[in-house]
Amino acid sequence: MNLILFGPPAAGKGTQAKRLVDGRGMVQLSTGDMLRAAVASGSELGQRVSGIMQRGELVSDDIVVALIEERLPEADAAGGAIFDGFPRTLAQAQALDAMIQRRGAKIDLVVRLKVDDAALMQRIAGRFAESGRADDNPESFKVRLEAYNAQTAPLLPYYRDQGRLAEVDGMGSVDTVAQAIDATLATA
Ligand code: AMP
Numbered sequence: 001m002n003l004i005l006f007g008p009p010a011a012g013k014g015t016q017a018k019r020l021v022d023g024r025g026m027v028q029l030s031t032g033d034m035l036r037a038a039v040a041s042g043s044e045l046g047q048r049v050s051g052i053m054q055r056g057e058l059v060s061d062d063i064v065v066a067l068i069e070e071r072l073p074e075a076d077a078a079g080g081a082i083f084d085g086f087p088r089t090l091a092q093a094q095a096l097d098a099m100i101q102r103r104g105a106k107i108d109l110v111v112r113l114k115v116d117d118a119a120l121m122q123r124i125a126g127r128f129a130e131s132g133r134a135d136d137n138p139e140s141f142k143v144r145l146e147a148y149n150a151q152t153a154p155l156l157p158y159y160r161d162q163g164r165l166a167e168v169d170g171m172g173s174v175d176t177v178a179q180a181i182d183a184t185l186a187t188a
Contacts, residue, residue, distance in 0.1 A: 003110075007170060008149075010124045014032075029084065055135075055143055065099075083096070089151050090158060115170040
């Protein structure tokens with residue numbers, strides 16, 4: 001099964017993806033994690049994206065599509081993947097559909113974690129202190145949220161129109177949200 005965890009920054013996508021990995025043996029493909037690893041390694045790619053990420057802007061579609069494509073054999077071997085933080089633009093969503101179709105598979109479900117802006121601000125304020133992430137600060141978070149609203153949220157109709165979108169209340173505790181995701185997956 002191929003699943004997209006969809007939602008604004010700090011909605012809990014990474015936390016829920018990791019739980020699904022532990023519980024179901026699925027593979028998590030997080031473009032944010034891949035990009036942070038590139039930055040930490042000091043590679044040429046890392047140097048190219050580090051300023052963009054620090055500001056909270058999106059890196060180019062070509063870069064993230066290539067990162068995902070490299071990792072798809074791993075997803076094949078595991079029988080599917082959880083896409084976390086990807087796709088973030090319509091071009092990325094279309095590229096993902098094409099790559100997955102070429103491999104004889106499809107995106108089965110997009111789970112949207114719904115969290116309101118006030119709750120997001122509260123969550124992220126807690127994270128600023130301890131995260132160590134260069135983009136967990138008020139200025140960058142504002143840009144990340146704007147990027148989500150302007151470039152990523154418009155993907156929702158793309159998936160809704162295809163009947164692939166499930167909405168889950170992301171406001172509860174980690175366990176409550178996890179149960180809601182499990183219930184959604186059980187009916188998929
Ligand atoms: P994340 O860990 O998913 O919040 O991603 C952290 C940062 O990496 C984002 O703010 C972007 O700068 C970059 N990034 C991650 N995934 C993508 C993507 N799919 N498209 C463009 N930029 C991305």
